[in-house]
Amino acid sequence: MNHIATGSCPETALRSPLVADMSLALINRTGAYHVCREIADGCADLISARRFWRLRRQLAPERNFRRVLARLMLFEIGHPSLGSWLPARRRPDEAVLYMDPLYVMSEVPRASDIVLCHDMGPVTHPELFGAPTEESYRKAFELIRLGRPGMVFVSEASKDAFTTLYGTDYPFLEVIPLFVRTLDRSDEGRPPQGVTKPFLLTVGALDRRKNHVRSLRAFTAAGLAREGYSYVFCGPRGNAAEEVLAEARETPGTIRLGYVDDAELHWLYRNAAGFVLPSLLEGFGMPALEAAQHGLLSVVGTGAAQREAVGEGAIFVDASSVDGIAEGLRQLTHMDAAERERRVALARDHARALTRERFITSWRSLLGATPAHSQG
Secondary structure, eight states: OOSSEESSOOOSOOOSSEEEEOGGGGTOOSHHHHHHHHHHHHTGGGOOEEEETTEEOSSOOOHHHHHHHHHHHHHHHHSGGGGGGSOOSSOTTOEEEESSGGGGTTSOOOTTOEEEEOOOHHHHOGGGTOHHHHHHHHHHHHHHHHHOOEEEESSHHHHHHHHHHHOSOSSOEEEOOOOOOOOOTTOOOOOOTTOOSSEEEEESOBOGGGTHHHHHHHHHHTTTGGGTOEEEEEOOBOTTHHHHHHHHHTSTTEEEEESOOHHHHHHHHHHOSEEEEOOSOOSSOHHHHHHHHTTOOEEEEOOHHHHHHHTTSSEEEOTTOHHHHHHHHHHHHHOOHHHHHHHHHHHHHHHHHSOHHHHHHHHHHHHHTOTTOOOO
16 A cells, blocks of 8 residues: 655745644544644644634634634635635735645635645535535635645545546645554453443444445344344434434344443444444545454445555445445354454554554655745
8 A cells, every 4th residue: 555645746835834724623523633633733843823713822722612613613614705804814924734625715725835635525425415515615625726735635535536626736736644543452441331242333423424324224134133243333423313323223233322432432342343334435444444453354335545545454345235235244244263364464554554653754744845934
């Protein structure tokens, strides 16, 4: 797997100072939030200020204040013409590192800026996200097309999707894959109430793209409940929550946990019989790699980002087919130990290379490759 793939060297010099736009942290507390926080912390000496919507401060606002700022920011995103009535978010000499395309909002980014793109899904698969999200991202990418900033992607699949729609005329098109978090193997964790082995595990927001409904139906079709398996899934509510929960109520053997703390999640990963997440779309195939670190074999979709991340270290299924997912679940639960360990080892090999140190080093190299950049 090509861990660091570069479109061209970032020759356009960043102006000083560099501002990290942390607006994503106001409304997103999932994986993307942790990524932007790691970048800002790991490159702190290269960043002169952090910006949360229009508020400059070093740390994210507290919960209640954060909610207020989030509502105001989302209102502006939905009504971009308001930006012309508000004070400018940037100073003339600043370059901005946007942690997500959405947060360019009403300002056209400059060639000296950098935009991190986690996922092209809102414009390539709008049916999985809904009209408001698709419209906002489409407007943001049009601003990016006009401004031509440097672009960073978490996978080759996302970069390819972007260039297909918006071309390649940018200062650079860089791929910096995400990192796999290091495990604390000494902690056994704590079992959530009502969960007993054997069970299959899904961890992910209840979003349409995570494909929970088909996974639940596939669990029934595979007949695994009759073999003593239960199907445990946990994660925050999303745009398919009501549909997923309704399906779960009709699926024998299903255990919906909702939010679990770190100790419970650790126990689930350590004791599951396998991991299930045949997503319809992923920006980067992290779930299967994290599962492999816990010794779990995964059933995942055949999307390009998934294959890019995990190679052959998973069971790949047609995510649009309940029967296809069911066959993958049967293969997962009936696979012999030697083949299971072989596949897990392949995924672990990928995960070992995707360290936080490599991730931060790549970002520091990118930011440090701009000779005109200095602290303001």
